[in-house]
Amino acid sequence: MSEIRIRTVSWLVRQIAFSVDREPSLHNVVLEGEVFNFTAHSSGHWYFSLKDEHASIRAIMWENDNLLVSFQPREGDRIRVLGDVKIYQAGGTMQLVVRKMAIAGAGDLKAKFDALYKKLENEGLFSVDHKKPLPHYPMNIGLVTGRETHARADVLNTLGRRWPVAEIFEYPVLVQGNRASADIVQALKRADGAGHDVILLCRGGGSQEDLWCFNDELLARTIYAMKTPLVTGVGHEPDWTMVDYVADLRAPTPTGAAERCSPDIHKVYEHLEEQRHRILVLCDDRLKEARMQLDDLSGRAVFENPLEMFSQRRLKKELLKHRLLGELGSLTAELKAELSSRRELLSMHAATRIRESRRTLKETEDEMIRLLDQRLLEEERSLRQKAGLLDAYSPLKILERGYAVVSKNDTAVSDAEELKKGDRITVRLHRGSAEAEIQSVHKGD
Amino acid sequence: MAKTVTFEESMERLDEIVALLESNEQPLNETIALFEEGLRLVKSCDAQLKKFEARAMELKQKSEEETADGEY
Numbered sequence: 001m002s003e004i005r006i007r008t009v010s011w012l013v014r015q016i017a018f019s020v021d022r023e024p025s026l027h028n029v030v031l032e033g034e035v036f037n038f039t040a041h042s043s044g045h046w047y048f049s050l051k052d053e054h055a056s057i058r059a060i061m062w063e064n065d066n067l068l069v070s071f072q073p074r075e076g077d078r079i080r081v082l083g084d085v086k087i088y089q090a091g092g093t094m095q096l097v098v099r100k101m102a103i104a105g106a107g108d109l110k111a112k113f114d115a116l117y118k119k120l121e122n123e124g125l126f127s128v129d130h131k132k133p134l135p136h137y138p139m140n141i142g143l144v145t146g147r148e149t150h151a152r153a154d155v156l157n158t159l160g161r162r163w164p165v166a167e168i169f170e171y172p173v174l175v176q177g178n179r180a181s182a183d184i185v186q187a188l189k190r191a192d193g194a195g196h197d198v199i200l201l202c203r204g205g206g207s208q209e210d211l212w213c214f215n216d217e218l219l220a221r222t223i224y225a226m227k228t229p230l231v232t233g234v235g236h237e238p239d240w241t242m243v244d245y246v247a248d249l250r251a252p253t254p255t256g257a258a259e260r261c262s263p264d265i266h267k268v269y270e271h272l273e274e275q276r277h278r279i280l281v282l283c284d285d286r287l288k289e290a291r292m293q294l295d296d297l298s299g300r301a302v303f304e305n306p307l308e309m310f311s312q313r314r315l316k317k318e319l320l321k322h323r324l325l326g327e328l329g330s331l332t333a334e335l336k337a338e339l340s341s342r343r344e345l346l347s348m349h350a351a352t353r354i355r356e357s358r359r360t361l362k363e364t365e366d367e368m369i370r371l372l373d374q375r376l377l378e379e380e381r382s383l384r385q386k387a388g389l390l391d392a393y394s395p396l397k398i399l400e401r402g403y404a405v406v407s408k409n410d411t412a413v414s415d416a417e418e419l420k421k422g423d424r425i426t427v428r429l430h431r432g433s434a435e436a437e438i439q440s441v442h443k444g445d
Numbered sequence: 446m447a448k449t450v451t452f453e454e455s456m457e458r459l460d461e462i463v464a465l466l467e468s469n470e471q472p473l474n475e476t477i478a479l480f481e482e483g484l485r486l487v488k489s490c491d492a493q494l495k496k497f498e499a500r501a502m503e504l505k506q507k508s509e510e511e512t513a514d515g516e517y
Contacts, residue, residue: 136456160505164498164501164502166501265498268456268494269494275487276487278467279466279483283477286469
């Protein structure tokens with residue numbers, strides 16, 4: 001028993017560290033694994049663990065190394081690292097000191113994605129012109145998504161809240177793995193033939209590999225050939241898969257897809273109420289406008305006070321009569337003057353000539369009077385015509401109903417003040433008129 | 446398929462009518478006709494929505510009952 005040597009912990013850990021340092025296979029190790037327990041420490045160093053199905057290892061990446069990494073790893077990311085295994089002697093723990101880091105397999109997948117993207121883009125599969133407009137009020141929605149997934153629940157919740165009136169037909173599909181693309185293609189073809197107003201293709205978030213089935217060429221071509229508008233909500237905000245480019249609308253998430261393809265029923269009710277209100281207001285305005293036009297027309301003098309119009313016409317007639325008489329007067333004076341001068345000249349001529357002249361004068365005078373009468377008659381007739389028109393508009397009908405217009409010296413009388421006992425007045429009736437003498441006058445109303 | 450007016454078409458026509466009324470270019474009698482049609486559409490759209498809502502509620506209840514019965 002005395003041969004047993006007692007070692008210190010430090011000795012043991014140092015021995016292990018020494019062995020590890022000397023083992024070449026533990027240096028410049030390249031490995032892939034999934035990140036967990038990631039911490040970006042305030043010192044700038046990264047502390048995390050890498051694991052696969054069977055094992056895990058602590059890892060550290062110093063600040064001066066991680067500054068060169070273009071991304072910050074998140075929980076669950078598959079990454080590829082290069083580093084050395086070291087023993088942390090104070091803790092007696094083993095860790096991988098990482099010097100370089102990249103997203104695992106990113107290069108391959110990215111190259112494949114880019115190649116397919118370029119090919120399909122050149123063929124016009126992503127053309128904006130090809131995109132179908134979405135219906136505003138879809139009553140019949142096809143939902144292609146994973147059975148009992150969060151994505152399905154999100155979509156159903158959102159549609160139930162926003163647009164409960166739509167009927168939803170579900171097409172459960174595989175949304176991950178190498179058989180998923182073909183399954184989705186079949187479901188989309190069936191949904192497209194079912195006469196839905198719009199179809200949703202949804203899947204929740206996942207790694208690039210998880211979502212890879214949505215980058216399938218046949219799937220993209222199937223979507224392109226669809227007659228029904230398609231909205232995609234695959235993965236999370238930054239994830240773009242091939243189906244997103246070829247779909248009629250790409251939403252960042254399943255919930256987003258449900259929102260983008262449905263109206264909010266409360267907004268629709270509001271819109272209806274708004275439209276109803278607008279129609280009522282617009283129609284009211286239009287009727288008010290028409291009413292105003294009508295009032296404006298009926299307020300014109302001819303409708304408002306036709307008797308006034310009538311007496312004005314009458315005044316005009318009197319003026320015309322005076323003017324015509326004046327003209328006639330001067331004309332006859334001229335003729336008379338001419339006659340007298342002629343009489344002087346012809347004083348020595350035979351009396352027959354004088355008689356002749358007299359006859360001519362008389363004829364001229366008669367003609368003038370006839371012309372005047374005719375003119376007055378025409379005036380009277382046109383006046384009567386106009387009065388008839390006015391009558392047709394109504395107020396002269398008053399006379400027809402037994403009212404009378406009283407006038408004195410051709411002026412309509414509306415106030416007893418204008419009359420006194422013995423005045424002669426003219427009473428105009430609907431038909432004809434009468435002369436009367438005032439017996440007595442009662443003033444006031 | 447029989448030519449029935451969908452909810453979508455009704456809503457489109459309603460918006461069109463409001464736009465026409467707003468432009469105020471129709472004679473008064475046409476305005477009244479549009480007014481009448483517009484109010485009728487508002488009423489029918491509203492009724493349709495309410496009907497759909499009730500039906501959706503009914504279907505939902507039914508499916509919940511079926512799920513509860515384990516027949517889903």
